[in-house]
Every structure is written in C-alpha cells, then in structure tokens.
Amino acid sequence: MHSIQDANNPQALLTVAHLNIQHQQQVLVDNLNFQLHAGETIAIVGESGSGKSISSMAVLGLLPSTLKIKGQARLGQQDLLTLKTEQLRQIRGHKIAMIFQEPMTALNPLHRVEKIIGETLLLQGWSKQKTQARIIELLNDVGISQPEEKLRRYPHELSGGQRQRVMIAMALALDPDILIADEPTTALDVTLQAQILHLLKSLQQSRNMAMILISHDLNLVRRYADQVIVMNKGVVEEQGSVAEIFKNPKQAYTRDLLNHDFGEAIQIADSPNILALHNVAVKFPIKQGLLNRVKEYFVAVEPLDLQLAQGESIGIVGESGSGKSSLALAITRLIKSDGEIVLLGTDLNQCNEKQLRPLRAEFQIVFQDPFSSLNPRLNVEQTIGEGLGLKKLSATEISQRIDEALEKVELPINFRTRYPHELSGGQRQRVALARALVLRPKLLILDEPTSALDRTTQRAIVKLLRRLQQEHQISYLFISHDLQVVKALCQKVLVLRHAQVMEFQSTEQLFLNPKTEYTRQLIEASQ
C-alpha cells in the first residue's frame, strides 16, 4: 500500500507501526500502520466503534491503562507508546495537539476565552502582555472577528462555530507540528462545517502542520485529506491516497461508504388529505420572578400551514434548533401548541388527553435515538405489544399482530424474547418502527430515524420505509437534516430555519431550483 512503500522516508514526522489495541479479549484496533509528513493530512474514516478515535488517543497516551496497547508510534527518536506521563506532557500541546468533537463540553464553562487559550502559554512562563498579544493573534488566525472584545467572554456567550474556532486556537497556541482533529465538524451545522474544515486546511498550509482528520463521513474528507485510512471494526479496510480511493475503491466496504444512492421516492396518485395544519405554532414560556409570571415566549415554531395527503411523504429539513422536532412533538400532542391540527377531520388541539387516547393509534411517532426510545427493561414482545394491550384484543390476536409487525419490519419472529441491549442500532430502530406500525397508523412521524445509524443500515431502513409506504398507504412526516435521505423518500420538502418556513415545494423542484440561498447551501453540503 501507498504509505508502507515509502516507509523509510526519513522526513516522516510520525510513524505508527503495527498499532494494536485490545480490551480483555476484544481487539479494538488491529495492525494500524501509517506515516505522517509535514504539511500532510491523513484522514481516518469509519463508523462509530471502528477504532478511529482510540487510535489517535493512543498516540497521545490518553487511553486508560486497562487497554493493552502494542506496536510503535515514533515521533522523531521517541516511541510515544513507551513514554512516561511526564515525558508525554512535554509532547502534548507542544508537538501534538488535539481538537475535540463537542466544543461545548471541551471548553471549561467557568473560564473566559482569554484563560482558555492563554493557560498553556502562561504555564510556559510567558508574560501577561505577551500572552494577550499572542491570544489576539491566534483568534485572528482562526477567523474570529473583533478578537479583543471576545477575550472576556465565556464559552456560552459564543456561537457554535466560534466555540469550535476557540478550540482550534487553543490547540494552535504552542505551534504544534501535528494536529489531531477528532470529528471537528460533526456537532456543527452543515453551513458551518465547510467553513471550519476550510479554516483547518488553510491553517495547516500556512504553518506546514501535519494533520490527522478523524471523521465518519468519507465524502467530507475528500477535499481536505491527502491520504485516507478506511477502518471498520478495528481493521483497516483500505488505505491509500485520496484520488486512488475515490476513483477506484477496492473494498466493498469503502464502496458502501461512498455510495450515496438511497433510491428514488415513489410516485403517488392524487389522494385525499389526512392531515391539515393551520397556523400551528409552538412557543415555550420563559418564566421569571416570584410568582413565576410569564415574561416572554421562546418561539420554537412560527405559525405554519401544511397539508399531507394519504400515502404521501413530506420531508421536514433544517439544522438543529430550527424547530423541526418541536413541530413533530406538537403534532403528536406531546407538547402544547397553538392552531389547528386536523387529522382525519378531528382537530387534535381541541381534544383533551382522554378524548385523544383512542385516536392516538392513527398517528404514531418514531424517534431518533434507537437506544433511548426503547425501555431497557421490556423485551421486544412487550415493547411492541404495549399499544395493543390498550385495545380490546384477545391474547392470540395480540400475539398474531406482533408477529405480523415483526415481519413487516423484516425481523425474525424469534426476536420476540430479546431485550434492547441484545439488538444492534438498526434492529432497535426496526423494533421502534414495529411498535408504531402494529397499531396500523394512517400517519407516521419519523424524527430523524436514520441519523443515529451507519450508512448501510440507513439505506436498509429507507428502503423498508419506502416499501411500507407503498404497501400500506401510510403518510410520513419525515424529519431529517440529511437531504439525501429526504430525497429518497419524500414527495415534498419543507425547509425550516430559526423556527420559520424557508420554503416548501416538491422534492424535484427543490433540488432543481432552490428558492433561497440557505436551501442551496444545504443541498451543496449534502452532495
């Protein structure tokens, strides 16, 4: 492979050879080899649990001692894996710095920007004036406007993008030779992702730094990396230059990661409306003072109208905080809302909880995280059967309907006795789907049902949803931030931003000619 061929290159900054990480009997990383040169970027790509993050943590000696680490990681003359904590401390930050995924938790909320960035400098014995000048310079470098004014701010007073920039500045403070970026953009909105990656790339070039970019998204690293290592369950699937891998992926797994094809949404004939929203708005009161008087409202969703036909699927797209989940919860009456929610001729907002209960079977919701949406103490049978227990059905009928639902979501019948912890993420999501489908709903609200899953599972779930839509004429409200998935499933798309509807048109039209700049950015980021 490419990187091993020139293994004797003397200029290699960091050489990782035969890295092997074990936890008891489980192999977490198996035989990882790479060389990193100055000014070069290596991307390590893989799904969660593939071992991409712990490989880089091992290099910095940040792993717990319960893990068995074998192999070599040479930085100059030193083998990082054999160094003592004292010696490692001389390397961390100075030679190798790291950026983490979640800027909110990686920055100490009690410290101001000035202290966050300057702490390492002051520890080096720098004077106060010199440190401050250096911090302002760093903030300038990472593209923060008016850096003098930002010095006195706390992390919560910064936007998500600014926080990520502060973290990068913190990592750059001591001019490291190598920067490890662990999913630096995953927690950010699509529009910010490109900016941050661009920033990292330009910083790298101006400083001739080497970078290890860790990501789960192979397409994302295409523009920014020189070499790619594709990992799967601790094993290196494929390794080589970016051009090579993208032009000619050798492994089926790599091809799978590159595959963006979710299929086409089905065509539907004209059919009657089943759901109509009129001026539906969601706002949360902000209470203050002695008597908890409502001071003002936080508006999660501005009044909006929407019509959904039987068998139709509408995608609701937007970044986190745009109000799409609030809308889903409002329609299912799990949170309060204003306006009319007319489902099959009944205004749900006029019903009280008791009147609503018999109607609930008609509209069901599936949540994003398959780990938290199933009660860990109930097995599959109990979970799926819960809704049926509320209807007047005999035990054999219930059992039959559970089998039927399992069949619908393509799970084997013998899964009935399993508990959630015995299932994979995709299987859990299927169980959650079966729990909703067993009631034979007319409307299914899917709140990011695929975003916690890996690509292969995503594809299977989308295919399943499409089939169910066709066979059972179920209508979907499909909430997602991933336009590719929406495109494969929905006839129409509603774009939300900052609680407001940006645009609403048919999927085809949206992709052909988006009405707003924001939609254009979303489409671009999803390509």
Added chain:
Amino acid sequence: MSPLMHARLKRFKENQLGFACLIVFTVIFVLSLASELIANDKPLLVKYDHSLYVPVLKSYPETTFGGVFETEADYKDPVVQQLINEKGWAVWPLIKYSYQTPNLELAVPVPSAPTSQNWLGTDDQGRDVLARILYGLRVSLLFGFALTIASAILGIAVGAIQGYYGGWIDLLGQRILEVWGGLPMLFMVMILVSMFTPNVYWLFLIMLLFGWTTLVGLVRAEFLKARNLDYVRAARSLGVEDRTIMLRHILPNAMSSSLSQLPFMLTANITALTALDFLGYGLPPDAASLGELLLQGKSNLNAPWLALSGFFTLAIVLSLLIYIGEATRDAFDPRRQ
C-alpha cells in the same frame, strides 16, 4: 432474575465489609425475632408424667403439673419447679428471664452488676438487661422496617406524581414539602404523642406523618428526568395511561436510587425511635426498648453496665446498617457497571 440485578448482587458481594455486615445483621435480626426461644421465663419443653408440654407456645394451668392454682403456672416458682422435677424434666432457654421478669433471687440491691445468671446485669427493676436488649432490638428493628417501608411507599408515590406531572402540581408539592420539612419533627411528635395514649400504632402513624418526605426529592428528580425520555414519549403517543407509564416505564428505573437509600432511612428511624423512648415519649412504659435502657443508664450512673450495654447495642447495629447501606449504594451505582 434480570442480568442487571445479577450484576448488582455480584457487586454487593464484592464489597466484603458490606456483605459480612449483612450476614451479621441477618443473624442478629433472626435471633431477635426468636427472642421468646432465647430469653424467656418459661421452659421450652417440659416432660411431665409421660406427656410433653410446650410452655413457650401454650399456657398451662399450674394444676397440670399437680399444683394448686387454676392460673397459668409460674415456672420460676421453686414449688412448681420441684413439682416438675419430681415426675419429669424441663428444658430452659439460654436466658431464663423474659423482658419483664424481675430476678427475685437477687441478694443485692438492683440494679445489680453482671453475674453468671444475668450476663449483662439487671436494670433498676431487677429485669435482665440482655433479655431486654433482645426484645428491645426486635421492637426497634420491626418498627424501623415497617416505618421505612411505609414512608418509602408514600414518598415514592408523592415524588412520582410531582415529577411526572410537573408544573403546578410540582410547584405546590415542593412548597408544601419545604414547609413540612421545616417543622421540628421531634417536638411535633412529642406534642402529638402526649395528646394520645402512647401505643405502638399511634407512634407509628405520627412518625410516618413526619418521616415520609425523605425519598420525595430523589424520586421526583428521577421522574422529572425520565418523563421526557423517548420511550416514555413513545408510550404516551401509543395512548398508554399515565398510571401505567409511571409504573411500567419510569418506576423500575427510578427504584435503584431509592432502594439504596433504604438502609440509611432504617438507621435514621431506629435512632428517632430510640430518642423518643429516651425522652419518655415513645413506646408504652412497660415495653422493652433501647431508649428506655439508655434512660436507665442515665438515671443510674453508678451502674455503668446499663449505659454501656445500650450504647454498644446501638453502635453495633447502626454501624452494621451503615456499611450495608454503603455496599447497597455502590452496588446500585450505574456508573460502576
């Protein structure tokens, strides 16, 4: 048993001190439950005239053994003992005194120092201290258990309702709890007890009235957290009733933190009962109780065995409970999995 519970049990056993304490405590508890068989003024078994009698369980008139009186036989009476020994034999418990039996054979003034007959001496009415400790421990532990369980049930129910519904119910509940918690419990109990004739049931109700709040905060927090979990929301959207959601989905997950509090609540309740007894507002005067023993120790400073026995009994039992509580808390700690 679920794998989760299995893991907890394993973690509990790994805490050797806690596990040992649990064994010792169980032994003490079982012994105190069998107080009648260990310390009693009646023989366990009497063989008289080719038939067997069990005086511990059944009362026999003195005439059964050839005596004069129609009333129940007084087996401590030398005359009765002689009658039995003539035509058979008697097996006595380890301690030949019940908690109310004065030792009438004492030649010294009461309270008397420990002897081979009264291993921990006698109190100021000539009653055997060891027998009184055994019986007193039983009352304390049973009372403590019942009070703990009752206040846990009440506290969990109130906490669950507050946490699940939130809003005004929660706000109102919290304010009431704050006022209730601000009341000086000991003095309120003393005032209330003195209004009624002291008996175990009244005391239980009154202490429950002021003790049920312990778990409310904990359970409320668990329910506040859990009510927005996706699987609870999913159950709501299925149309499941609130009561079922609370019992099936939230309570089992909230139980672990409550369960680990129980040993500490038990400790507090035993201490509270002892304190009331010591002040004379607790159990009826003739009942055996640890607080009463301590009070005797205070009034008879020249008889240190009274205070020392009371102190060590309480210290040992409460320490055992604390260590058991710590082991339980660690076993239920989700972060140690």
